[in-house]
Amino acid sequence: MVLSLFLGSLVSLICGLDRVAILQIMISRPIVAAPLAALVLGEPLVGLQIGVMVELLWLARLPVGAAVPPDDTQVSIASSVLAITLGQTLNASGGELLLLCLFIAVPLGKFGQYFDRYARQYNVRLVQRVDSALKRESFLAAEGQHLRGLISFSLSSLASYAIIILGGLLIIPVLWPYVQQSLSYSSAWMQLAFPLVGIAVILGTINVSRAITLFCASFCMAFLLMWLV
Amino acid sequence: MCLLLYGLFIDVVGVEMKVSWQTRLHIWFRLLLLQASWNFETLQGLGFFYALLPGMRKLYSKEKLPEVCLKYTGYFNTHVYFAPLVAGAVLRLEEDRISGTAAEVEIDDFKQMVAAPYAAIGDAFFWGGLRPLAAGIALFLAVKGILWAPLVFVLLYNIVPIWFRTAFFSRGYRQGLKSVEFIQRHKLPDLAIHTKEAAVVVLGGLSAFMVFSQLTQHQVPSWLGMLTLIPMVMLGLVARKGFSTLLLVIITVSSIFLIGLFWADVVHLIAF
Numbered sequence: 030m031v032l033s034l035f036l037g038s039l040v041s042l043i044c045g046l047d048r049v050a051i052l053q054i055m056i057s058r059p060i061v062a063a064p065l066a067a068l069v070l071g072e073p074l075v076g077l078q079i080g081v082m083v084e085l086l087w088l089a090r091l092p093v094g095a096a097v098p099p100d101d102t103q104v105s106i107a108s109s110v111l112a113i114t115l116g117q118t119l120n121a122s123g124g125e126l127l128l129l130c131l132f133i134a135v136p137l138g139k140f141g142q143y144f145d146r147y148a149r150q151y152n153v154r155l156v157q158r159v160d161s162a163l164k165r166e167s168f169l170a171a172e173g174q175h176l177r178g179l180i181s182f183s184l185s186s187l188a189s190y191a192i193i194i195l196g197g198l199l200i201i202p203v204l205w206p207y208v209q210q211s212l213s214y215s216s217a218w219m220q221l222a223f224p225l226v227g228i229a230v231i232l233g234t235i236n237v238s239r240a241i242t243l244f245c246a247s248f249c250m251a252f253l254l255m256w257l258v
Numbered sequence: 259m260c261l262l263l264y265g266l267f268i269d270v271v272g273v274e275m276k277v278s279w280q281t282r283l284h285i286w287f288r289l290l291l292l293q294a295s296w297n298f299e300t301l302q303g304l305g306f307f308y309a310l311l312p313g314m315r316k317l318y319s320k321e322k323l324p325e326v327c328l329k330y331t332g333y334f335n336t337h338v339y340f341a342p343l344v345a346g347a348v349l350r351l352e353e354d355r356i357s358g359t360a361a362e363v364e365i366d367d368f369k370q371m372v373a374a375p376y377a378a379i380g381d382a383f384f385w386g387g388l389r390p391l392a393a394g395i396a397l398f399l400a401v402k403g404i405l406w407a408p409l410v411f412v413l414l415y416n417i418v419p420i421w422f423r424t425a426f427f428s429r430g431y432r433q434g435l436k437s438v439e440f441i442q443r444h445k446l447p448d449l450a451i452h453t454k455e456a457a458v459v460v461l462g463g464l465s466a467f468m469v470f471s472q473l474t475q476h477q478v479p480s481w482l483g484m485l486t487l488i489p490m491v492m493l494g495l496v497a498r499k500g501f502s503t504l505l506l507v508i509i510t511v512s513s514i515f516l517i518g519l520f521w522a523d524v525v526h527l528i529a530f
Binding site (some may be wrong): 059092230 | 284290297298303311323328331339369377401411444455457463464466467469481483486487491493494496506510511518
């Protein structure tokens with residue numbers, strides 16, 4: 030289990046940095062990050078299922094200007110790691126455990142937003158340090174200060190991951206025997222609800238004048254086609 | 259890779275250059291770390307200084323360099339994929355200033371003038387349009403359990419950003435101030451709206467596909483799936499009013515959970 034958590038933290042670090050600090054090639058998106066973490070742990074399908082559920086949830090929350098959206102990267106990675114490791118420990122498989130992991134991870138993901146804010150706040154100190162390094166004509170030090178920002182973002186990602194993992198490890202084994210049966214009645218429908226709620230939120234916030242009309246037309250057309258074929 | 263090479267080299271042929279291609283490549287790579295020290299005071303300011311430093315080193319003497327660099331550590335914020343365009347143009351303007359060609363506007367003014375509109379265009383196009391579109395297409399594959407879906411997403415999404423980051427950097431450097439006209443000519447705000455519309459259509463198809471698959475799997479009459487539109491549109495309207503996604507998820511999932519429990523009891527009673 031310790032090795033799994035450690036491997037998960039490496040993925041969390043790499044994907045967390047892609048989120049803001051470096052590259053932005055979108056390996057931080059849940060549809061990529063969750064299967065990647067799960068692949069490292071040997072069960073990519075678990076990650077793919079979680080990726081499908083989380084990807085669209087906060088996609089409408091744009092990282093515009095100084096706005097900090099919820100940390101869906103760490104939510105998806107930590108959920109995948111929890112589902113795989115606890116699946117082995119509790120000898121459970123299927124969508125129910127996966128859902129429970131996600132239920133715990135999603136609210137805890139709110140902490141990720143605070144850590145991210147704190148990292149950005151901490152980086153304000155670097156501005157003064159760079160200025161004073163430049164006044165001293167020490168360019169290497171100034172460049173180093175900029176790169177120190179990576180440490181803040183790395184720590185922020187790892188802290189979010191750790192909080193979700195810790196919360197999950199403490200809560201899920203206790204809850205699991207009580208909710209396992211109850212979740213089995215509706216787990217498939219709840220798994221469907223996650224992406225649909227995400228799509229509904231995108232629909233409500235996408236700022237396209239005919240969004241609802243286009244969406245309904247496309248939905249009906251696709252549905253009828255599938256029904257007829 | 260081809261896009262990257264094309265973007266970096268194609269536009270600079272025949273342009274008289276003070277900053278060598280090696281230095282420009284160095285700047286380009288540093289632009290990938292633009293947001294490494296993102297902060298609430300200067301936003302991408304330090305990153306912009308960090309990226310341009312190799313160029314400034316070539317253009318200015320050691321005595322003049324600190325003064326010039328201090329100008330670049332201040333506030334700067336644009337869309338991360340548009341930053342290479344601004345950096346390229348700023349580099350060109352600095353080069354012109356050194357060679358004595360009078361610029362129509364101050365470099366600092368130019369930087370601030372273009373940063374906000376580029377950020378708005380980039381946010382609408384990339385975050386608001388392209389990302390949901392690529393995600394929607396990849397999710398079709400993911401729902402089918404195809405493990406290549408994440409790779410499809412990364413490839414689909416990154417084609418345009420790589421193009422922007424490479425070709426636009428060269429364009430900015432080649433054209434300087436005139437790079438603004440280049441952006442205006444391409445009508446990117448219109449393209450953003452069309453991309454968003456395409457994303458909505460794809461997401462509509464994806465929703466229908468997911469609902470239909472679920473109903474078929476559980477042997478529920480498929481026409482019932484059309485009713486999904488009602489709660490989805492309602493949730494969309496509620497989200498428009500500013501309700502948090504987290505709250506909407508909790509309410510929806512709890513309702514399904516309770517209905518599931520109730521239904522299980524009903525089935526249990528009928529069985530008795």
